[in-house]
Amino acid sequence: MMFLFKKASILTFSILCVFAILAAGCGNGGKASSTDTPASSSAATAAPTTAPVKKGPSKIVVTYFPYADHLFALGKADAVAGVVNLKSLQDFPVYDTFLKSGKVANLGEKIDFEKIMALNPDLIIASDADQKDLEQLNKIAKTVTVKATLNWQETIRGVAAAVEEDAAAETYINQFLSKQTEVAATMEKSGAKGKTALFIMPWKKGFTYWSGSRMAIYYEKLGFKPFEGMKNVGDITLEGISELNPEYIFIGKDYTNTSEVTLDSLNANPIWNSLTAVKNKKMFVVDTEILGPLAMGQVKGLDYMSKLFSAK
Numbered sequence: 001m002m003f004l005f006k007k008a009s010i011l012t013f014s015i016l017c018v019f020a021i022l023a024a025g026c027g028n029g030g031k032a033s034s035t036d037t038p039a040s041s042s043a044a045t046a047a048p049t050t051a052p053v054k055k056g057p058s059k060i061v062v063t064y065f066p067y068a069d070h071l072f073a074l075g076k077a078d079a080v081a082g083v084v085n086l087k088s089l090q091d092f093p094v095y096d097t098f099l100k101s102g103k104v105a106n107l108g109e110k111i112d113f114e115k116i117m118a119l120n121p122d123l124i125i126a127s128d129a130d131q132k133d134l135e136q137l138n139k140i141a142k143t144v145t146v147k148a149t150l151n152w153q154e155t156i157r158g159v160a161a162a163v164e165e166d167a168a169a170e171t172y173i174n175q176f177l178s179k180q181t182e183v184a185a186t187m188e189k190s191g192a193k194g195k196t197a198l199f200i201m202p203w204k205k206g207f208t209y210w211s212g213s214r215m216a217i218y219y220e221k222l223g224f225k226p227f228e229g230m231k232n233v234g235d236i237t238l239e240g241i242s243e244l245n246p247e248y249i250f251i252g253k254d255y256t257n258t259s260e261v262t263l264d265s266l267n268a269n270p271i272w273n274s275l276t277a278v279k280n281k282k283m284f285v286v287d288t289e290i291l292g293p294l295a296m297g298q299v300k301g302l303d304y305m306s307k308l309f310s311a312k
Contacts, residue, residue: 057123061107061116063137065089067146069294070159071125072098074168081119082107085281091255092289094296116140125162130222150213152295176299180249184222185308190309195225196276199291201252202259205238211293215297222305224248242271249277252288284308 007233059081062068068083071271071284074173077098082105089095090106098104107115111133116124117140124143137143153173160169187193200207201216211219216233218224238261241249263285266272277283290301 007217011241015228025305045192047160051267055205057121059123060163061119061122061124061141063111063130064151064308066147066155066294067125067127067159069095069296070152070156071163073156073172073295074163074165076162076163076165077104080104081121083107084111089271092292092297093287093301094289095306111136113140123162125159125295136193150293152293153205156295160242168299172295176295176302179299179302179306180221183302183309186306187223187309192248192309195247196227196244197224197248197250198227198241198246199250199252200229200236200241201288202254202261203292204233204258205260206235207241207261209236214293217301218305237268238266241276246274247280247282249275249283250286250291251283252286252291255288259278 056079058079059073060076060079061082061084062071062080063084065083065085065088068080068086068089071080076210080098081147083089086104086105086106088247089110105115105119111130113133113136117135121141123211124137124141126137126143126145128147130137134143134145144162146155146162149155153176156172157166157169160166184193197218199210199218209230210229210233211226212232215226219226227246251263254272264303272278275283286304287300289297290304291297
């Protein structure tokens with residue numbers, strides 16, 4: 001089968017673009033680790049001489065926005081004072097409840113020591129990608145690093161350890177896994193298991209797609225059939241989608257509002273209307289965060305699939 005895939009692009013979509021950074025952290029996944037300065041500590045594997053992080057910090061600054069997702073999931077939203085690159089969460093409805101009040105400060109796209117200092121935090125949670133800034137961050141407040149990986153179940157444990165909420169993390173993960181099993185059974189009962197599915201978002205003059213291990217929750221866990229040869233993320237044209245001709249299409253909303261492709265233009269396009277998924281009314285417009293790798297987006301994805309296939 002000939003796919004008209006283009007070379008994988010670097011997306012502006014930060015929540016969906018964090019994967020390159022996440023992928024760099026494969027070992028020691030998700031465990032909080034100490035920095036090289038005396039003020040830092042390892043929340044997950046602290047040395048015997050290091051005092052544990054005091055339970056219940058009241059002002060937390062996050063330098064890597066996925067960890068704010070984790071704190072929200074753990075019920076620590078009230079303690080989040082500021083987030084670097086908060087815009088990457090503000091684009092997605094799943095975070096509206098936590099951000100609409102404006103209490104969480106957007107600290108800009110990069111670490112700004114003055115902005116962080118102004119919040120007077122009692123804890124800073126950083127990524128292992130922030131190594132060059134750790135010494136200065138520790139001068140502002142106790143800083144804990146959590147190694148970034150593609151698996152949010154690992155990183156949420158690291159974040160939970162930093163705030164002594166280990167039990168909350170295990171509860172959240174177990175509830176997620178239980179829900180995942182339940183939804184998989186629902187999909188099998190509905191007859192959707194084994195059907196081909198494509199997850200896309202309008203991008204520039206075509207589409208971005210997500211597949212492979214990036215979408216394991218929907219393929220390996222819930223039972224959709226993937227297309228062979230597809231990368232975790234890449235570009236695809238409408239003609240390429242036509243060659244695949246998936247039985248289900250899930251199209252994320254263009255939160256950037258920059259794509260030349262719109263739903264109205266697709267509805268008037270004969271190639272789009274010839275697709276099996278479109279003809280059979282198996283094309284669904286979804287909130288883009290359910291296509292992402294973060295905890296709350298994937299939980300929302302399970303809820304969405306549960307409602308969709310329970311009605312079948």
